[in-house]
Amino acid sequence: MKRKLGALEKVDADLTSLQYKVRRDPQSYFEDHQQQYMQYQTLRDLLLQNPSTSDDTGIVRLNDLIDFVAHTADCYPKAAAPFADDLIQILSLHHDELQADLRDKMVSSLVLLRNKDLIDSATLLNTLFPILVSTHSKSLRALLFQKIISDLRSSNVKATNHRLNRTIQTVLFNLLTSDRESTKGLWAVKITRELWKRQIWADARAVDIMKEACLSENEKVITGGVRFFLGGDKEREEAADESSDDEIDMRTLRHQAGINKKTKKKARELKQAAANVKRKERKKSAPHPLNFSALHLLHDPQGFAETLFSRHVQNSKSKLSLESKLIVLQLVSRLVGLHKLTVISLYSYLLKFLTPRQKSVTSFLAILAQATHNLVPPDVLEPLIQKIANEFVSEASASEVAAAGLNAIREVCARQPLAMSDTLLQDLVMYRKSKDKGVQMAARGLLSLYREVGAELLKKRDRGKDATIALIAGGAKEQRFGEEAVGEIQGIDLLEQWKAEERRKRREAAGLPADAAADEVEEDEAENWNNWDVESDDSDDSGGWINVESDGEEINISDSEDEKENRPAAKKAKVAKSETGSKAQSEEPVQKQISKLLTSTILTPADLKQLRALQESAAVKSQMPGAKRAALLAARHADDAITAETIEAAAAIGKKSTKEEKVAMAKGDREEKHQSTAAKRKEKKESEGKSTTNKEKARKKNFLMTLGKAKGKNKRSLVDIKKTMKGHINRSKRGGKRGNKG
Amino acid sequence: MGSSAKKKKEKKKDFQKVKLKVGKTKAKAANHTNTSFKAKAIALKQQSISTHAPTVEAQCAHQLSLLNHKSDTQRRDSLAYLTTVISAHPPGLPLPQPASVIVPTVQRLVLDGSNGVRQQMLKLIQSLPKADIASHTDSLLLHTRAAMTHLSTDIRTFALEVLEWLLSVAGDEVVSCAGGWVKTLKCFLSLLGWQAEVGSKWSAMRTYGRGASDAKVQVKQMNTLAAFLRAGLMQPTATVTIGAGTGTFPLWQTEHHVLSERSNAFAHLNLFGSTRDEEAEMYEDREDRQRVFHELAEGAIAAGIEQSTKGGGELGRAGAYLRKAMKEGMVDFHRVDLL
Numbered sequence A: 001m002k003r004k005l006g007a008l009e010k011v012d013a014d015l016t017s018l019q020y021k022v023r024r025d026p027q028s029y030f031e032d033h034q035q036q037y038m039q040y041q042t043l044r045d046l047l048l049q050n051p052s053t054s055d056d057t058g059i060v061r062l063n064d065l066i067d068f069v070a071h072t073a074d075c076y077p078k079a080a081a082p083f084a085d086d087l088i089q090i091l092s093l094h095h096d097e098l099q100a101d102l103r104d105k106m107v108s109s110l111v112l113l114r115n116k117d118l119i120d121s122a123t124l125l126n127t128l129f130p131i132l133v134s135t136h137s138k139s140l141r142a143l144l145f146q147k148i149i150s151d152l153r154s155s156n157v158k159a160t161n162h163r164l165n166r167t168i169q170t171v172l173f174n175l176l177t178s179d180r181e182s183t184k185g186l187w188a189v190k191i192t193r194e195l196w197k198r199q200i201w202a203d204a205r206a207v208d209i210m211k212e213a214c215l216s217e218n219e220k221v222i223t224g225g226v227r228f229f230l231g232g233d234k235e236r237e238e239a240a241d242e243s244s245d246d247e248i249d250m251r252t253l254r255h256q257a258g259i260n261k262k263t264k265k266k267a268r269e270l271k272q273a274a275a276n277v278k279r280k281e282r283k284k285s286a287p288h289p290l291n292f293s294a295l296h297l298l299h300d301p302q303g304f305a306e307t308l309f310s311r312h313v314q315n316s317k318s319k320l321s322l323e324s325k326l327i328v329l330q331l332v333s334r335l336v337g338l339h340k341l342t343v344i345s346l347y348s349y350l351l352k353f354l355t356p357r358q359k360s361v362t363s364f365l366a367i368l369a370q371a372t373h374n375l376v377p378p379d380v381l382e383p384l385i386q387k388i389a390n391e392f393v394s395e396a397s398a399s400e401v402a403a404a405g406l407n408a409i410r411e412v413c414a415r416q417p418l419a420m421s422d423t424l425l426q427d428l429v430m431y432r433k434s435k436d437k438g439v440q441m442a443a444r445g446l447l448s449l450y451r452e453v454g455a456e457l458l459k460k461r462d463r464g465k466d467a468t469i470a471l472i473a474g475g476a477k478e479q480r481f482g483e484e485a486v487g488e489i490q491g492i493d494l495l496e497q498w499k500a501e502e503r504r505k506r507r508e509a510a511g512l513p514a515d516a517a518a519d520e521v522e523e524d525e526a527e528n529w530n531n532w533d534v535e536s537d538d539s540d541d542s543g544g545w546i547n548v549e550s551d552g553e554e555i556n557i558s559d560s561e562d563e564k565e566n567r568p569a570a571k572k573a574k575v576a577k578s579e580t581g582s583k584a585q586s587e588e589p590v591q592k593q594i595s596k597l598l599t600s601t602i603l604t605p606a607d608l609k610q611l612r613a614l615q616e617s618a619a620v621k622s623q624m625p626g627a628k629r630a631a632l633l634a635a636r637h638a639d640d641a642i643t644a645e646t647i648e649a650a651a652a653i654g655k656k657s658t659k660e661e662k663v664a665m666a667k668g669d670r671e672e673k674h675q676s677t678a679a680k681r682k683e684k685k686e687s688e689g690k691s692t693t694n695k696e697k698a699r700k701k702n703f704l705m706t707l708g709k710a711k712g713k714n715k716r717s718l719v720d721i722k723k724t725m726k727g728h729i730n731r732s733k734r735g736g737k738r739g740n741k742g
Numbered sequence B: 001m002g003s004s005a006k007k008k009k010e011k012k013k014d015f016q017k018v019k020l021k022v023g024k025t026k027a028k029a030a031n032h033t034n035t036s037f038k039a040k041a042i043a044l045k046q047q048s049i050s051t052h053a054p055t056v057e058a059q060c061a062h063q064l065s066l067l068n069h070k071s072d073t074q075r076r077d078s079l080a081y082l083t084t085v086i087s088a089h090p091p092g093l094p095l096p097q098p099a100s101v102i103v104p105t106v107q108r109l110v111l112d113g114s115n116g117v118r119q120q121m122l123k124l125i126q127s128l129p130k131a132d133i134a135s136h137t138d139s140l141l142l143h144t145r146a147a148m149t150h151l152s153t154d155i156r157t158f159a160l161e162v163l164e165w166l167l168s169v170a171g172d173e174v175v176s177c178a179g180g181w182v183k184t185l186k187c188f189l190s191l192l193g194w195q196a197e198v199g200s201k202w203s204a205m206r207t208y209g210r211g212a213s214d215a216k217v218q219v220k221q222m223n224t225l226a227a228f229l230r231a232g233l234m235q236p237t238a239t240v241t242i243g244a245g246t247g248t249f250p251l252w253q254t255e256h257h258v259l260s261e262r263s264n265a266f267a268h269l270n271l272f273g274s275t276r277d278e279e280a281e282m283y284e285d286r287e288d289r290q291r292v293f294h295e296l297a298e299g300a301i302a303a304g305i306e307q308s309t310k311g312g313g314e315l316g317r318a319g320a321y322l323r324k325a326m327k328e329g330m331v332d333f334h335r336v337d338l339l
Helices: A007-011 A015-024 A030-049 A062-072 A081-094 A100-115 A121-134 A138-155 A162-178 A185-197 A204-214 A219-243 A250-259 A264-285 A301-314 A322-339 A344-351 A361-370 A378-392 A399-415 A422-433 A437-453 A465-473 A492-510 A518-530 A549-566 A569-575 A590-600 A605-617 A625-635 A644-654 A659-667 A677-687 A694-700 A703-714 A718-734 B002-014 B056-068 B072-087 B099-111 B115-127 B130-134 B137-148 B153-176 B182-192 B215-233 B286-296 B298-311 B313-338
Strands: none
Touching (some): A015 A030, A015 A062, A030 B137, A062 A100, A081 A100, A100 A138, A121 A162, A121 A185, A162 A204, A185 A204, A204 A219, A204 A301, A322 A344, A322 A361, A344 A378, A361 A399, A361 A644, A378 A422, A399 A422, A399 A437, A399 A644, B056 B099, B072 B099, B072 B115, B099 B130, B099 B153, B130 B137, B130 B153, B137 B182, B153 B182, B182 B286, B182 B298, B215 B286, B215 B298, B215 B313, B286 B298
């Protein structure tokens, strides 16, 4: 009988095996490759006659040939040089007519050539990018986008490829600026955002592209750019966290490798995993890359905010929908708040939207709060606050509305306390007697805010103990417009006191008078230099510090010993210039002392650690409500945005939630039911349709069915055993049950 | 026991009375079976519902569309049908489907995997009127070249048959169309393994996919090459002179003013195509062809002939034949060279 042959066997047209052979021994198979290359050329010519034809004629398709030539191109770089040009030309001229799979094959072959380093990245990207922008096919766009991103990634892996990045950024920038009306700019936005997220582009040029996108004329492009500024950095952080999440458990892997069959593949996998873990460790211990947020990298934020506002928001000709206008406004207010810009017309623009009937009014309130900072003139803000108070906060309005209004006023006043007048404040504070819990809380928030920042605006009985004492003592000074607080290190006075105490103790131990002489003070200092990291060496995170002992000693010698030799010790107390800290001198104003410690010494890590410890020991103070609130405020980063939710939060306090909501809240995102691991495994096995073990089956078996067997095995009497044995012997004698007995 | 209580409850459930409600559809019984069904496709008994017999034209169009069919036999049968229809057609009348429709659909089958289909395809194009072929030469030649460089030996051999037929029908067009001369020559060289530049040190090159590269196939290749060279290099035998006489007295050199006989007379200007390199250029002149042949292939072919004549026998005879063809073609070229 004749053996049946497969189609490919019949015609020995097997490109895969030829490819394999060519790659093994390029010189010997040169002619065959040449022949296939010619075949490719003829088929290409055929295709070019009518690019939209399908290429599945016969048994060898152009698709396969392209694949073959691309895979073997690195073996004959000279012969296959025009191949890339062919592909580039065909793709850029006919990408819309070509069959989808052939087109995709061409794209991936081109990328393959790039990976084999036969063409450079710039050529590849300059080919793919115009197609990405102009093609009508969604699938091709997705493919090209992915390829472009991955190519940019791979060329930035070892070191940042500045040249390539710059060319591509210029291309994207030009795309945005050349035609401001078209949606094509969206691709620039998408690519930049993706690369930003992956931390490949983290420079000001990428931000510049996005800035240009924000200023375009197309709504989609605008919103894309604005959304990047509002959420791009958070996305980047999340992506960074995500990538570090998938951890490899080396112990289990090693254990498994010890038990399972040992193959080369397994060994390789283990090695790879170990290398991965090592790399991750190294990455973890490496200093965190300093990534600036996009908002901080902006060049000329004032100009940007002004143009954004005037072009997209204030301009009566702009056709943006309310939603897009809102996010543009959000960006503007974010910029204003973050960089403390002055866009005066923004506040008067917001004025007309501050009515309870306005759609998504809480967003407007949030925008107003965000756009407020301490350099906004109070008289600009005053009418806004007045309006919010009039429109939102009244006995007649709904409780949610009043709560939102009060909350918004509080947020604005927290940033610019001078915007409030005393009559209005006293009026608003009365709402803390309201029946609704949300309104109550919001009013209380306002009250406690002003107890801290401007108690004199409140009625006397509302001021509270602390504020009244401070007012009488004159400690709480009214902040004036434009005034900035003096910078200081929190707890530095504690450190100062502690140092003095230490010194005094040491002197007492040595039997000297408690007053410190200057030389000793300086000696102390030198000691500090020596103990650069004595006290902090137990913590791992400060491994980056380098011990510079010799320097410290030199300072010691050069400074204090000269003085010691030259002058008598008694005089030194008078010569002492800067150092204080003895008990006698501590009665001087605190302010002066702090500035002296800060300006005259360098704090060593040991000092800093002590400082931290002192702060912690002063925890009693931090338990007080005012301190708690301050900590909460400090925890909220200045970069974080205020959203509509912040404004609405107060209203939600009083709302009664349904039972389901309560139950869900109590449950959180825990697992529904608790199960042992064994039960989980069993369930998994069952769901996969697998059978149970014999042990399990035996355990499950009906009790009555097992009885007979159990009895038969164990409880046989000796007589029974004898009987069966005899039977057995008998049977074996006569040759089995049906023996030859007759 | 707990489980029995549960079972009791379940039993109770079975006998619960279903409540009827006004304005609602009646609840379905527990043992109700849904008998409706869905079909992904509806198969018809007969494909056409028209009662008239289809015309020959319609049938031909149908059979042409079947040339893409996945089954070998179906393709072959369709080709056979078309062949019989065309060969039975009276020569004066127009064909049921014009050649400009038939040739483009049929020519792909040069590369078909099945031998039967290919043979039948050759029969079909042989049955077409010769005048119609000439205008499709370049695309036919493209496919033939694709077949000549094919990975499969069968298809490569078959391509020679097609090329021979093409040369006999429209030899002049074959050698003068774009890429027809140089590219086909290169094809031949790679087929025969006679490379102009020898890169490797090894004298005997075993080539892949040419396990059965026996003498017979090579003889055939050489014979076809000879025919090709004859078509390209020989002096055109009969030049038709139009009105070269006194019949049209006031007009001189009329032949230059009448419409060209060839199809696509201005193809050499390449008005709409992409730019051509040396390979894809058209060589319409015999002298051009001679020059290019001398530059590219003459040495390689001469060396190849040398090799094959040494072998003697069938191969030697073919070599001698080829040498004769080459010599005859290049006779006057050398004279030009000498002058």
